[in-house]
Amino acid sequence: MDRWTELELLAKTAELGSLSRAAEALGMSNPAATRYLSSLEDRLGVRLVERSTRRLYFTEIGREYVERTKAILQDAKESDSAAQASNVKPTGTLRITASLSFSILHIAPLIPEYTRLYPDVSVHVETANRYLDIIDNSIDLAVRTREYENDSSITIRRLAETRRILTASPEYLRLNGAPECPEQLLEHKILNYTLSKNYRELKFTRCDETSTVAVDGLMESNDGQVLRTAALSGLGILVQPKYIVYDDVKAGRLIPVLDQWDLPRLTINLAYPSRKHLSAKVRTFIDLLTGTFREKDYERLWTN
Incomplete structure (x- = not known):
């Protein structure tokens, strides 16, 4: 038997003074209500309600149990209200x-x-x-x-x-020049993000052209901000999503490299x-x- 329904039935019976009226209020048949009440008493091993053909009344332990049941149901109702409120008002x-x-x-x-x-x-x-x-x-x-x-x-x-792009500081490009094709990256210092998939292999596309370059980074890190700082200081060519370097590119602190080529997007x-x-x-x-x-x-x- 459903223990929650047992408690609801008991509390409603105490409220209305009638098992049949409680059954009607909860949308169940009288035989079903009788079974729920009997199941509750059998499980507890006590008599909660005395009933005859003429009237129904609660035993002393039944009255105590009803008071505890009412408190449980009220707590549950308040918990339901709080949960529903949290779905309406952010908390x-x-x-x-x-x-x-x-x-x-x-x-x-x-x-x-x-x-x-x-x-x-x-x-x-x-x-x-x-x-x-x-x-x-x-x-x-x-x-x-x-x-x-x-x-x-x-x-x-x-x-x-977002695109993934290559950028470098103006100072780095002044000292080292800019690669004119992906293969020339082998002659440059690369700043690699180690959590990228196959981060030591850069797969470029341009229209119908493709080029795959295996690179060993001068510096590698699992954090994009560390690599960005290194690139801003002129250490090498950075490979990062455009959202990370967009403001730097816009301000001229970093310059796009091989921008006509595409890396796999994110x-x-x-x-x-x-x-x-x-x-x-x-x-x-x-x-x-x-x-x-x-x-x-x-x-x-x-x-x-």
């Missing part, structure tokens, strides 16, 4: 994970506006260049540059596409535990993030 802690570069450039700048709009939400940002397990780490929202999740229950939503995705019953705190942050990307036209800027 609690929003846990986000993204790479350090994405967090610096596109998560942190949104947090002041987000917390102004939703002051009952606190934000925890877990920067990680490797993909944290969403469920094991209680993550509400992850930003990924991969198009799949090992867990099929995870929802993936496309945010934007898709930036959002990943979260479930599309169904998405909490208000997650939904509202996704809305703010995607709205900002549309407003600033990032995908067009990053794919040109």
Whole structure:
């Protein structure tokens, strides 16, 4: 028997003073109500209700049990209300994970506006260049540059596409010159991001042409900001998604190299535990993030 229904039936019987009226209120037949009550008493090994053809009354232990049952049901009702409210009004802690570069450039700048709009939400940002397990780490929202999740229950939503480009500082290019074809990269100092797939092999395309170059980096790192800083100081040619170096290129701090050639592009995705019953705190942050990307036209800027 369903224990929750047993408790509801008992509380409703005490409220209405009748098992049959309680059954009617809960949408069950009288025989079913009798079975539920008998099942509860059998499980507890006590008599909760005395009933005859003329009347029904609770035993002393039955009255005590009803009071406890009412408290349990009230707590459950309040818990339901709180959960439903959280799906309407953003509350609690929003846990986000993204790479350090994405967090610096596109998560942190949104947090002041987000917390102004939703002051009952606190934000925890877990920067990680490797993909944290969403469920094991209680993550509400992850930003990924991969198009799949090992867990099929995870929802993936496309945010934007970005080119991967090569850039170098004006000082580096002044001293070393710029490569005129992919093969000339072998004569240059390369700054490699070690978490890229096959990071020591660069596969270029240009119209119908293809070129694959195996490169050993002068410097390698698992963090894009470390490599970006090295490139700005003139150490070598950087290979990174355009979203990381866009502002530097625009300001002239870094110069695109072999820009007429394309490397495989990256898709930036959002990943979260479930599309169904998405909490208000997650939904509202996704809305703010995607709205900002549309407003600033990032995908067009990053794919040109």
